Amino acid sequence: MNSAHCLERVQDVLANVPICSVREIQNGWDFFVLEINGEWMFRFPRRKEGRKRLKREAYFLGKVASRLPIPVPRYTILRMETPLPFGGYRKLEGVPLSRMGSRHVPVSAAKEIGRFLSTLHSLPKEEGFPPDHRDPQAWTGSFLELFDRAEKKILTELDPETGKAVTGWCALLSEHLKDASFSLCPVHGDLAADHLLVRNGHLSGVIDWGDARSGDPAHDFAALWKDLGEAFAREVARHYTPETDSAFWERADLYQKIAPLFGLSHAWEQGDEKLWQFSLIKIKSLMERPGRTRLADSQRGLRR
Incomplete structure (x- = not known):
């Protein structure tokens, strides 16, 4: 540009x-x-x-x-x-949470993010979105399209072990999305630590709303999990008031696992070798840390 x-x-x-x-x-x-x-x-x-x-x-x-x-x-x-x-x-004042390091995240951050998501996810799903971004099929379709693109263009470039892991994650998430037992609501869509601003020890802004749409609330928690860890995402959930379904955390786990696929897809389209390798490293690190969602939820109950 x-x-x-x-x-x-x-x-x-x-x-x-x-x-x-x-x-x-x-x-x-x-x-x-x-x-x-x-x-x-x-x-x-x-x-x-x-x-x-x-x-x-x-x-x-x-x-x-x-x-x-x-x-x-x-x-x-x-x-x-x-x-x-x-x-x-x-411009909104503040420093991205990503620059602070996990050890320096303000004590109030989880509570404030939980309060913010509670309000956002409680807004009517019709709020501000055209019909094609309120339909459950649109949310599901966007991921199924990614999985189809990955199968045709990306998985063939991966080693068998990595390809098998990615295929498994996509298959599991596809099952959840096709079941669609969860309710859609307005979501940020890319709630990365880069997009959360902090000033004087408090959350001061939420930016980069280009992916906002009517979607699965678990997706916003997946972004927090991906960047700030499962423990932080679950701490945010302690301050989250909307009801969640029994598969909420399993979907969040799968969303954060398939997130590097977007990087691989973009890298493939743009010929960006650096991004390709970065995304591949992310996937391999996730393979080394298998999800514990089902076990965790069965032992201590959902969310809290």
């Missing part, structure tokens, strides 16, 4: 604002980001499908921001015209 062209678009909408500093954020798969003056964040979709996601994200956050207990982006600029659509919002 041409950063100079992106900056020109920003200058057009900030015509009366002197631009003193520009920071490029290039590491996102779906969006190129410019931080302006340390005060504004501008997101540019990298691909055509990203335009719909940006529009959906801005609309959803505009509908629910005032009801969430933690600040989220509020888009005040949205330019969807071609050829270079983008959206902008005032």
Whole structure:
């Protein structure tokens, strides 16, 4: 993406604002980001499908921001015209939780995330999403499509042992998704530690809502599990008020296990060898630490 062209678009909408500093954020798969003056964040979709996601994200956050207990982006600029659509919002203060290290996560974080997810997951599933993002088949279909793509393009590139493990995880999660005994609700969709901001020892913002949609609440816990560990995810659940079904943690375990498949898929499409190797290492580390979800739940009961 041409950063100079992106900056020109920003200058057009900030015509009366002197631009003193520009920071490029290039590491996102779906969006190129410019931080302006340390005060504004501008997101540019990298691909055509990203335009719909940006529009959906801005609309959803505009509908629910005032009801969430933690600040989220509020888009005040949205330019969807071609050829270079983008959206902008005032930067939220805070440091990503991922930079703090597991030993330095604030004591209050689990409680505050639990409260945040309780509110988010209790919103009506119709809130801010078009019909094609509220249908259970849409949620299930997005994963079945990934599994089909993996079978055709990725598994053949893996060694037999790794391929067998990934195939097993996909098969188990497919069973759960086709059963669909869980209720859909609004989910963040990518609740990675990078997207949780902390300031003065408290959660100060939740960012990067491009994957938000009506989905399985266990998926947001899977993201916490993947980045911050099972113990932290279960501690968050102690402060989570919505009811969960009996397979909640098994699905969360499977979601976090198949997460590197997205990296492999993206790496395959982009020819990114570094990302391919990184994602492969993640999968192999998960193979060495088999899930204990069924045993854990049978011994101490669900969630708490």
